[in-house]
Amino acid sequence: MRTYTRARRMAGVMLAASLLATACGGSTDGDGAGTETETEDTGGTEGGETEGGEAGALGQVVVPAGEAIQIRSLQAISGDVAFLGLPNQRGTELAIEDYGQIQGFDVELGTPLDDLCDSAGGQAAAQQIVADEQVVGVIGTSCSGAAVAAMPLISQAGMVMISPSNTSPSLTSDLAGTAGEDYQPGYYRTAHNDLFQGQAVAEFLFNDKGVTKAAAIHDGDPYTEGLARAFADAFEALGGEVTAFTAVNKGDTDMTGALTEAAQGEPGALFFPIFMPEAGFIVQQIADVEGLSDALLISADGTLTDNFTELPESVGVFHSGPNLAYGDNANELGTSADDFLARYEEAYGETPAAAFWAHSYDATALLLKAIDAVAEVDGDGNLVIDRQALRDELTATSGYQGIIGTINCDEFGDCGAQRISIVEHVEGETKAQELADNIVFEFEPAA
Amino acid sequence: MSTTTAPSPRFGTRSGASTWIDVFLRVFRVVALLIIVLGLVRFGIDFVRGDTISGAELVRLITAGLAQGAMYGLIALGYSMVYGVLGFINFAHGEVFMAGAVTGFVVADATARAGMWESAFLLAILLVLVAAMATSILTAVVLERVAYRRLRGAPRLIPLITSIGASFFLQNLVLGLIGPASRSYPSAPAWLTQQRTLFGVAITGASLTVLVLAFVSMFILKRFVEGTKTGRAMRAVAEDKEIAALMGIDVDRTIRLVFVVGGAMAGVAAVAWGLLFRQVSYFVGFIPGIKAFTAAVVGGIGNLGGAMVGGLFLGTVESVGPLTILAPLGVPAPNQLRDVVAFSVLVLVLLFRPSGLFGELLGSENRA
Numbered sequence: 085m086r087t088y089t090r091a092r093r094m095a096g097v098m099l100a101a102s103l104l105a106t107a108c109g110g111s112t113d114g115d116g117a118g119t120e121t122e123t124e125d126t127g128g129t130e131g132g133e134t135e136g137g138e139a140g141a142l143g144q145v146v147v148p149a150g151e152a153i154q155i156r157s158l159q160a161i162s163g164d165v166a167f168l169g170l171p172n173q174r175g176t177e178l179a180i181e182d183y184g185q186i187q188g189f190d191v192e193l194g195t196p197l198d199d200l201c202d203s204a205g206g207q208a209a210a211q212q213i214v215a216d217e218q219v220v221g222v223i224g225t226s227c228s229g230a231a232v233a234a235m236p237l238i239s240q241a242g243m244v245m246i247s248p249s250n251t252s253p254s255l256t257s258d259l260a261g262t263a264g265e266d267y268q269p270g271y272y273r274t275a276h277n278d279l280f281q282g283q284a285v286a287e288f289l290f291n292d293k294g295v296t297k298a299a300a301i302h303d304g305d306p307y308t309e310g311l312a313r314a315f316a317d318a319f320e321a322l323g324g325e326v327t328a329f330t331a332v333n334k335g336d337t338d339m340t341g342a343l344t345e346a347a348q349g350e351p352g353a354l355f356f357p358i359f360m361p362e363a364g365f366i367v368q369q370i371a372d373v374e375g376l377s378d379a380l381l382i383s384a385d386g387t388l389t390d391n392f393t394e395l396p397e398s399v400g401v402f403h404s405g406p407n408l409a410y411g412d413n414a415n416e417l418g419t420s421a422d423d424f425l426a427r428y429e430e431a432y433g434e435t436p437a438a439a440f441w442a443h444s445y446d447a448t449a450l451l452l453k454a455i456d457a458v459a460e461v462d463g464d465g466n467l468v469i470d471r472q473a474l475r476d477e478l479t480a481t482s483g484y485q486g487i488i489g490t491i492n493c494d495e496f497g498d499c500g501a502q503r504i505s506i507v508e509h510v511e512g513e514t515k516a517q518e519l520a521d522n523i524v525f526e527f528e529p530a531a
Numbered sequence: 532m533s534t535t536t537a538p539s540p541r542f543g544t545r546s547g548a549s550t551w552i553d554v555f556l557r558v559f560r561v562v563a564l565l566i567i568v569l570g571l572v573r574f575g576i577d578f579v580r581g582d583t584i585s586g587a588e589l590v591r592l593i594t595a596g597l598a599q600g601a602m603y604g605l606i607a608l609g610y611s612m613v614y615g616v617l618g619f620i621n622f623a624h625g626e627v628f629m630a631g632a633v634t635g636f637v638v639a640d641a642t643a644r645a646g647m648w649e650s651a652f653l654l655a656i657l658l659v660l661v662a663a664m665a666t667s668i669l670t671a672v673v674l675e676r677v678a679y680r681r682l683r684g685a686p687r688l689i690p691l692i693t694s695i696g697a698s699f700f701l702q703n704l705v706l707g708l709i710g711p712a713s714r715s716y717p718s719a720p721a722w723l724t725q726q727r728t729l730f731g732v733a734i735t736g737a738s739l740t741v742l743v744l745a746f747v748s749m750f751i752l753k754r755f756v757e758g759t760k761t762g763r764a765m766r767a768v769a770e771d772k773e774i775a776a777l778m779g780i781d782v783d784r785t786i787r788l789v790f791v792v793g794g795a796m797a798g799v800a801a802v803a804w805g806l807l808f809r810q811v812s813y814f815v816g817f818i819p820g821i822k823a824f825t826a827a828v829v830g831g832i833g834n835l836g837g838a839m840v841g842g843l844f845l846g847t848v849e850s851v852g853p854l855t856i857l858a859p860l861g862v863p864a865p866n867q868l869r870d871v872v873a874f875s876v877l878v879l880v881l882l883f884r885p886s887g888l889f890g891e892l893l894g895s896e897n898r899a
Contacts, residue, residue, distance in 0.1 A: 331864035335818050337808045340595040341853050342866040344588050361713035361810045372735050391712045
């Protein structure tokens with residue numbers, strides 16, 4: 085029966101190719117997919133020599149007189165996600181410039197590194213970073229998936245890393261005292277924890293809107309699933325009922341199936357923290373599905389993009405995300421959001437394309453201040469930085485004034501201001517930027 | 532491809548010694564059937580008891596699946612025709628569709644800006660249709676001339692690899708032209724998209740339009756291939772190029788025509804896409820392309836009616852399967868597994884009916 089063997093073989097080739105492409109095309113959005121990474125023993129990378137002074141458990145970095153303190157930037161700066169990583173990197177550059185010297189020593193950022201928004205990129209860049217024992221700390225990563233892979237190496241090397249935009253609970257803790265599965269000592273972040281965002285959405289729907297039944301749709305990505313799960317748990321804890329918790333398949337266009345599933349139990353609201361174009365298909369096709377026509381629609385910051393807000397059907401959708409109304413907040417270096425944006429535009433000729441520049445500026449300033457606090461100039465004029473002392477200093481951060489608000493670190497590295505806002509898309513506005521002022525709900529965790 | 536040393540065993544026959552692979556395939560088929568039957572039975576029980584989706588929702592899933600499937604079918608025609616004539620898979624055919632969809636968006640967006648989309652919708656959509664079809668045809672013809680004609684005598688894996696390269700090239704070309712973000716066609720007027728009831732079946736206007744568009748195109752194509760001299764020439768070339776040439780048929784011209792027709796069908800699918808799903812990007816042709824190829828194989832490659840029915844079948848199973856087979860078996864978030872369902876259909880059809888639901892129609896030189 086050789087008549088069909090060729091077609092079948094071809095079918096095999098196509099099938100394999102498509103699966104491969106699906107696998108590779110995975111997560112290029114906000115927070116990338118992360119795979120579990122074995123903690124590798126990097127041996128012998130305990131930084132610096134231990135001459136002079138009693139060294140902490142993680143060793144010391146000794147910066148010889150006349151040389152610069154080394155820190156690194158690790159952000160998603162190429163591909164689809166560059167819009168997120170580039171403003172982060174530039175926030176770091178501007179903060180280093182503003183801080184100036186630390187006890188007479190310059191701070192050097194080196195060549196900016198790329199986390200590629202995935203675990204492979206995070207791991208490769210981390211290997212490059214830990215190979216240089218003079219590196220004290222890292223500002224990164226952009227994507228949670230990259231951090232999951234990078235942190236074991238960076239933690240092992242005794243370095244610290246502060247992320248401006250990772251939000252996955254697995255990297256820090258469940259906020260109830262249990263470390264996340266990917267938590268590594270030396271990890272800090274100024275971004276919020278998704279659990280707070282889930283809590284904010286739940287409170288908004290249950291308390292403000294009187295919704296008692298809600299459904300959640302994610303797209304299988306650890307970030308969207310984690311956020312949808314955080315919302316579902318918080319909503320149930322408030323006494324609400326989660327009628328459906330389901331997912332769409334990235335790359336699909338016909339959402340009828342997932343929407344039909346979500347419509348079971350007639351929820352009063354639908355939370356879909358996903359990205360374009362799937363989020364667009366959801367709002368475009370929802371009118372055709374019975375049982376959802378009156379549901380409130382609420383998404384996350386991933387849909388605050390012009391190509392979503394330009395859809396006529398996106399009017400009336402609520403977006404949750406970090407509260408970007410910074411007002412007159414100024415970093416301890418004296419920089420307010422307005423100052424920052426003016427300088428950003430002057431230096432780079434555009435406005436930041438993503439929301440986490442302030443988090444990055446604050447993260448960098450925080451790192452530099454902590455280095456300043458623990459560094460000592462020894463008898464030979466060298467600058468000695470104790471790695472364990474630096475971690476202790478960062479963990480003890482309390483009441484630090486940043487652009488994003490007051491920064492307090494908990495023992496698992498969650499340092500963000502945790503201020504979440506929900507904005508409403510009102511009729512007549514089509515640009516994501518315009519929505520930022522329509523704040524209908526603000527959330528701040530009880531201190 | 533070299534001749535296999537032993538004839539592959541005919542599945543389902545019990546003659547001859549069975550190797551472990553026969554046993555495995557037999558078990559696989561039984562298990563697959565059991566899963567499907569078990570899922571459907573449990574769904575049936577839940578359905579009767581009212582524990583699952585309602586009848587109206589089931590109908591909605593079927594009509595949505597048919598509309599999606601009609602698009603697969605229209606694209607599948609291009610795969611099937613090229614395979615019938617040249618014997619290789621034109622992997623870049625999904626991009627031929629994408630080029631049409633993106634051009635259609637550009638034209639639709641321009642007419643919307645000019646106010647014509649609202650004031651004279653029929654004229655605007657006609658413009659979009661012409662532009663999309665022209666672009667798809669042009670893309671297909673240029674592909675044939677630049678990428679495939681020189682390779683006509685080469686082993687068939689070579690044009691296949693070339694077509695994968697062409698696919699990447701076209702994707703990146705469009706990426707460079709319009710950027711990575713997805714863009715949306717303006718919404719069609721309410722009189723077109725409103726819910727309609729047809730023979731007691733509720734269907735959204737957009738789905739109905741897509742189905743009508745597909746059937747009209749299919750009808751015209753069928754008449755063209757079966758009823759005209761050019762169509763006969765195409766079938767002759769598919770059967771045997773040398774003999775066709777001896778009979779005075781211009782083979783190059785006929786092959787070009789095959790690409791023209793395949794491109795035109797992809798252009799129609801592109802406009803259907805613009806009406807139904809609306810959002811387009813440079814990557815919009817990839818998944819539909821693969822699904823369409825699957826549809827062509829499911830229906831029987833080289834068989835035009837088979838390609839269309841294969842598309843409708845695949846679209847419907849993909850839409851209905853997750854909630855009627857997987858959900859009753861307790862699979863969480865079953866709609867994430869739509870692709871798995873679609874490709875399982877391919878595997879099962881190849882296992883049970885290796886030459887597709889309606890049989891392959893291939894010329895002597897393309898069997899082998």
